[in-house]
Amino acid sequence: MTIGKALTIAGSDSGGGAGIQADLKTFQELDVYGMSVITAVTSQNTLGVHGVYPVPIEGVISQLDAIAEDLSPDAVKTGMLFNQEIIQIVSNKVQKHGWEKIVVDPVMIAKGGHPLLEESAINALINDLIPLSFIVTPNIPEAEAITGIEIKSFDDRKEAAKKICQMGAKHVIIKGGHQPSGSEIIDLLFDGHDFYEFKGNYVNTKHTHGTGCTFSAALTAELAKGKDVIEAVKTAKEFIHLAVENALGIGGGHGPTNHWAYKRNLAASK
Numbered sequence: 001m002t003i004g005k006a007l008t009i010a011g012s013d014s015g016g017g018a019g020i021q022a023d024l025k026t027f028q029e030l031d032v033y034g035m036s037v038i039t040a041v042t043s044q045n046t047l048g049v050h051g052v053y054p055v056p057i058e059g060v061i062s063q064l065d066a067i068a069e070d071l072s073p074d075a076v077k078t079g080m081l082f083n084q085e086i087i088q089i090v091s092n093k094v095q096k097h098g099w100e101k102i103v104v105d106p107v108m109i110a111k112g113g114h115p116l117l118e119e120s121a122i123n124a125l126i127n128d129l130i131p132l133s134f135i136v137t138p139n140i141p142e143a144e145a146i147t148g149i150e151i152k153s154f155d156d157r158k159e160a161a162k163k164i165c166q167m168g169a170k171h172v173i174i175k176g177g178h179q180p181s182g183s184e185i186i187d188l189l190f191d192g193h194d195f196y197e198f199k200g201n202y203v204n205t206k207h208t209h210g211t212g213c214t215f216s217a218a219l220t221a222e223l224a225k226g227k228d229v230i231e232a233v234k235t236a237k238e239f240i241h242l243a244v245e246n247a248l249g250i251g252g253g254h255g256p257t258n259h260w261a262y263k264r265n266l267a268a269s270k
C-alpha cells in the first residue's frame with residue numbers, strides 16, 4: 001500500500017485546536033501520514049494566546065534535515081513561522097530538498113489578536129516563500145497585509161488574488177470567513193487565469209479556533225494523495241464546514257472545531 005506523506009511546518013498550540021495539533025489531526029483523518037517541524041511553542045487555550053516561545057533556529061534546521069534525510073513529503077504546509085529567520089531557513093530548505101506542493105498558510109494573528117508573525121517578517125514571506133508556493137491560503141486580513149489592498153468587495157478580493165499570483169504563487173485561495181456573503185461563506189480560488197468560488201453555509205458559532213489551520217491542512221493532505229487543486233479545495237471546504245458545524249463546545253472561549261466530523265459523516269453516509 002502506498003501512503004501519502006504530509007509535512008506541517010508550524011507552531012504548537014497547547015490547546016490542541018490550531019497549529020501543529022490541528023494539522024496532524026486533520027492529516028490522520030484524511031488518511032495521510034503526518035510529520036511535523038515545530039517552529040514555536042505557544043501557550044494557548046480557547047481564551048487566547050498566553051505566550052510564544054520560538055524554537056532556536058538550529059532546532060528548526062535539524063528537524064527539517066531529519067525529515068529530508070529519510071521521509072520525503074508528498075506535500076508540505078507552512079503555518080506559524082513567527083520571524084524572518086525561520087521563513088528564510090524554511091525557504092532555503094524547501095528549495096534545497098526539492099519539495100513541491102507547498103501550501104503556504106500565511107498565519108499572522110490569532111483570533112484573540114495576539115501576533116503570531118513579527119511584522120518585519122512579512123517581506124520575507126512575500127519575497128522568499130510565496131514564490132515557492134503551490135498555493136497560498138490567506139484569510140482576508142492576511143491578503144490585505146500581503147498586498148496592501150483594502151478588501152471590502154469581491155472585486156477587491158479578485159485584485160488581491162491576482163497580485164499574490166504575480167508574486168509567484170501558482171494558486172491562491174482567499175478565504176471568506178471574515179466577510180460572510182449573506183448566509184454563505186465564499187472561498188475564492190485563482191489559478192493565475194480563472195477564478196473559482198467554493199460556497200458553504202455560514203455556521204453561526206463562536207467555536208472557530210483553528211479553522212484556517214484545519215482548512216489548509218486538509219488541502220495539503222489531499223494534495224499529498226495526488227488530488228488536483230480543485231478536488232483538494234472541495235474536500236478541504238467540506239472538511240472544515242463539517243468541523244465547524246459539529247464543533248465540540250470545549251473550553252470557555254473560541255472552542256476548537258471537530259476534526260472527527262468529516263470521517264464520521266462519510267461513514268454514516270455509506
Ligand SMILES: Nc1ncnc2c1ncn2[C@@H]1O[C@H](COP(=O)(O)OP(=O)(O)O)[C@@H](O)[C@H]1O
Nearest residue numbers: 139175176177178185202203211212215240244
Ligand atoms: N462560521 C463559519 N461557518 C462555516 N465555515 C467557516 C466559518 N468560519 C470559517 N469558515 C471556513 O473556515 C475556513 C477558514 O476561514 P477564515 O475564517 O476565513 O480563515 P482563518 O481561520 O485563517 O481566519 C474557510 O474555508 C471558511 O470558509
Ligand SMILES: Cc1ncc(COP(=O)(O)OP(=O)(O)O)c(N)n1
Nearest residue numbers: 011018019110111209210211212213
Ligand atoms: C500555533 C498556532 N498556529 C496558528 C494559529 C492560527 O490559527 P487559525 O487557524 O488561523 O485560527 P485562529 O487563530 O483564528 O483560531 C494559532 N492560533 N496558533
